[in-house]
Amino acid sequence: MITEDARALLATGAVCDSCLGRPFAERSFGLTNAERGRALRTTVALADDEDFESTDPADCWVCEGYCGTFDAVAETIVDALEGVEFATYQVGTRVPPLVEENERLLREDADLEPDAGESMKREMNREVGRRVGALTETEVDFDRPDVLAVVDLEGFDPLETLESGSVTGHAVDVQINPAFVYGRYRKLERDIPQTEWPCRECGGSGIQLGDDGEEPCDYCGGSGYMYDTSVEQVVRPHVVDAMDGDEGTFHGAGREDVDARMLEGGRPFVLEVKRPRVRDPDPAALEREINAAADGSVEVDGLRLATYEMVERVKEHDASKHYRADVEFAEPVDEADFEAALADLEGTTVDQYTPERVDHRRAGLTRERTVYGIDGDLRSSAEAEVRLHGEGGLYVKELISSDGGRTEPSLAGLLETDAEVTALDVTGVEGESEPFEREEYFLDEPRSESDDEVAETAD
Numbered sequence: 001m002i003t004e005d006a007r008a009l010l011a012t013g014a015v016c017d018s019c020l021g022r023p024f025a026e027r028s029f030g031l032t033n034a035e036r037g038r039a040l041r042t043t044v045a046l047a048d049d050e051d052f053e054s055t056d057p058a059d060c061w062v063c064e065g066y067c068g069t070f071d072a073v074a075e076t077i078v079d080a081l082e083g084v085e086f087a088t089y090q091v092g093t094r095v096p097p098l099v100e101e102n103e104r105l106l107r108e109d110a111d112l113e114p115d116a117g118e119s120m121k122r123e124m125n126r127e128v129g130r131r132v133g134a135l136t137e138t139e140v141d142f143d144r145p146d147v148l149a150v151v152d153l154e155g156f157d158p159l160e161t162l163e164s165g166s167v168t169g170h171a172v173d174v175q176i177n178p179a180f181v182y183g184r185y186r187k188l189e190r191d192i193p194q195t196e197w198p199c200r201e202c203g204g205s206g207i208q209l210g211d212d213g214e215e216p217c218d219y220c221g222g223s224g225y226m227y228d229t230s231v232e233q234v235v236r237p238h239v240v241d242a243m244d245g246d247e248g249t250f251h252g253a254g255r256e257d258v259d260a261r262m263l264e265g266g267r268p269f270v271l272e273v274k275r276p277r278v279r280d281p282d283p284a285a286l287e288r289e290i291n292a293a294a295d296g297s298v299e300v301d302g303l304r305l306a307t308y309e310m311v312e313r314v315k316e317h318d319a320s321k322h323y324r325a326d327v328e329f330a331e332p333v334d335e336a337d338f339e340a341a342l343a344d345l346e347g348t349t350v351d352q353y354t355p356e357r358v359d360h361r362r363a364g365l366t367r368e369r370t371v372y373g374i375d376g377d378l379r380s381s382a383e384a385e386v387r388l389h390g391e392g393g394l395y396v397k398e399l400i401s402s403d404g405g406r407t408e409p410s411l412a413g414l415l416e417t418d419a420e421v422t423a424l425d426v427t428g429v430e431g432e433s434e435p436f437e438r439e440e441y442f443l444d445e446p447r448s449e450s451d452d453e454v455a456e457t458a459d
């Protein structure tokens, strides 16, 4: 009988309404534990015809006052989130072990199950969370909130808080989850790596030790990098700035060789921004800004605000690639042989043993890759342009050269002459089973025509 249980709980000592109601948290959805406790206290007083006496959380032996601090904790969280843009939140609480022990003792003394109802941790998370949501007009998200506030109850004295109405700041730790911008990049010049590449001599410091102490590194000229710039260095600062974040990480859908350009459709990427204070910059404006600053070496296209799942998608989604290659032959090639060789390669499955150039530490392995389509123009008996569409992981330079016989068949093998790629461009990266750009991976609306018109008139 619930009144008996309530009477037993009240007999343990001074218990506040929340602590009295909490063992019955599964009953009557729509009530707070404090409302349950208040109703039970009233019921017991009426049944026993005793004078009604409420108990202040400050006097409660179970929570030691914490159940009176929901408002103050919520306000402290809201203050800590000042200046941070977010749409979803979650509150987590660390409950002192002594209070958890009190919760167990309360139920034990009243002959209830040790886990009857809910824990104070859950009540705190919900009650504080509800208040944070109402104060900031945001939604709770238990899966992937924009911000997470962790309250350490040991970080403040509940009795002091009940007096002053405020909580010491260090009791609340606010974490801001990363935000993500998706797009495609084009690399219009060669010798630009995708991600920043620290100098191998100085490890990125730009400094070497000379006779007179520290001096600029000879190898990189003091820049600390192997190359002047990278796609990452072109894109990252603008996105991090626009989102007012602390730092950024570039995730590409694979990468082309440093000396290959990335043209036409571009390659998908995600820029992850850590601790963003802004989560919804205007992607069209950001795109214009990056392209203006890159001044032709790198371009980005189709920027959109993405979910965190987009990182895994660009890294894991199988993609086929389109290429354009300039090829040189060691011996003269005639048109009919060239066309016949391309016809042989069209649609064929190639066996490729791991190329020497790829990774000396990687175990050698023969992979099968399909050439979906191939065509080309013989410009002279010694030179051709080859365009092809291949399965992800196809080594194109080796498909042309044969890599000393490690790739079979190959253009060189079919023509019975040495053939070498002298310049390579990637012209498209497309998802094998479906496009990268599925709406479920985006947080914003599809870009409208007018965004792009603005882009054009702004140039």
Ligand SMILES: [Zn+2]
Binding pocket: 015, 016, 017, 018, 019, 020, 057, 060, 061, 062, 063, 064, 065, 067
């Ligand atoms: Zn209490």
Ligand SMILES: [Zn+2]
Binding pocket: 199, 200, 201, 202, 203, 204, 205, 206, 207, 217, 218, 219, 220, 221, 222, 223, 224, 225
């Ligand atoms: Zn260096």
